[in-house]
Every structure is written in structure tokens, then in C-alpha cells.
Amino acid sequence: MSAQQRIKEQVTGHQVVLYMKGTPQAPQCGFSANAVAILKACGATDIFTVDVLADAEIRQGIKSYANWPTIPQLYVKGEFVGGSDIMGEMYQSGELQKLLAS
Amino acid sequence: MVMPEDVKTYIEQGLPCEHIELVGDGQHFQALIVSAEFRGKNRVQRHQRVYQALGERMREEVHALSMQTLTPEEWREQAT
Numbered sequence: 001m002s003a004q005q006r007i008k009e010q011v012t013g014h015q016v017v018l019y020m021k022g023t024p025q026a027p028q029c030g031f032s033a034n035a036v037a038i039l040k041a042c043g044a045t046d047i048f049t050v051d052v053l054a055d056a057e058i059r060q061g062i063k064s065y066a067n068w069p070t071i072p073q074l075y076v077k078g079e080f081v082g083g084s085d086i087m088g089e090m091y092q093s094g095e096l097q098k099l100l101a102s
Numbered sequence: 103m104v105m106p107e108d109v110k111t112y113i114e115q116g117l118p119c120e121h122i123e124l125v126g127d128g129q130h131f132q133a134l135i136v137s138a139e140f141r142g143k144n145r146v147q148r149h150q151r152v153y154q155a156l157g158e159r160m161r162e163e164v165h166a167l168s169m170q171t172l173t174p175e176e177w178r179e180q181a182t
Contacts, residue, residue, distance in 0.1 A: 067153075
């Protein structure tokens with residue numbers, strides 16, 4: 001299966017998917033750590049995370065999947081939501097909490 | 103090493119900006135970008151537009167770029 005197909009299966013197979021560097025317990029980048037903290041602050045408990053450092057094919061493929069060159073990347077119900085800046089802005093405005101609760 | 107001034111120039115070359123502020127340490131950068139081109143675009147589309155302006159440099163030279171993207175109207179509203 002190609003990286004694009006694998007990503008598609010991941011983002012459509014789970015409600016909330018976060019592509020990050022490292023794991024929620026041991027994030028390897030400040031932006032990924034921040035993304036996890038935001039999701040936790042929103043009360044999200046069921047987050048499917050993918051460690052791009054553990055999968056070179058996904059790490060490369062995720063950049064073209066949503067035409068987004070950086071990690072972390074958040075997907076909710078198969079839709080690309082944004083990176084850590086956008087997650088932060090949406091958390092501040094309350095939009096992210098609403099999206100995750102819907 | 104890439105300086106904030108360089109990243110600022112790269113963005114300005116690819117995107118007409120009304121105002122731009124850029125700070126950073128050579129790897130991580132933070133930007134406030136005000137452009138009329140952001141009108142009618144959502145957050146994701148605005149960031150994609152900046153990444154497009156940076157092109158391959160985003161992959162090769164700039165490790166991380168935090169950004170706030172505003173239209174001229176939103177910027178003026180925020181300043182008041």
C-alpha cells in the first residue's frame with residue numbers, strides 16, 4: 001500500500017488523528033508537545049497518534065497529503081484541521097473544543 | 103544559517119505583504135504576516151499560501167515557522 005493510501009486509512013479510520021514527532025508520553029519536538037497539550041486541554045481522550053519519526057514513508061508522504069510541509073498535523077473525521085499554530089488559535093477561540101465534541 | 107531577515111525577504115518575494123514582522127533563532131521563526139491575499143481564505147489556506155511563497159526553502163532551510171496570518175482589516179481591528 002502506498003503512503004498516501006495508508007494515511008487515508010489512518011485519518012478516515014479514526015475520529016481524531018495527530019501526526020507528530022515522538023509519542024504523547026515522549027514528544028520529540030516542542031510543537032508536537034504543544035499539540036498534545038492542546039488536545040488534552042480540550043478534553044480529547046481518544047486520540048490516534050502517528051509517530052512520523054518511526055516511519056520515514058509516512059513522514060515524507062504526510063507533507064504532500066494535505067499540502068502541508070510541517071508536523072504536527074491534526075485531522076478530525078478525515079479532514080485536515082491544521083498545524084500547531086492553528087490548533088492554538090482554534091483552542092483560544094473555542095472552535096477546537098466544539099469540533100472535537102461534535 | 104538562515105536569518106529572520108532572510109525568511110522575511112523570501113516571504114515578501116512570493117507574497118505581497120502589507121506588513122510583516124519576523125523573529126527567530128535561525129531554525130525556529132515566528133511571523134506576523136498581513137496580506138490582502140488572505141481575504142476570503144481560511145487559516146489553512148493562508149498558511150498554505152505562505153508555504154507556497156517559501157517553496158523548497160520551507161523544506162530545506164526553515165525548520166519551523168509559527169505564523170499569525172491576518173488580512174489588513176483584521177490587523178487594523180487587532181491593533182485598536
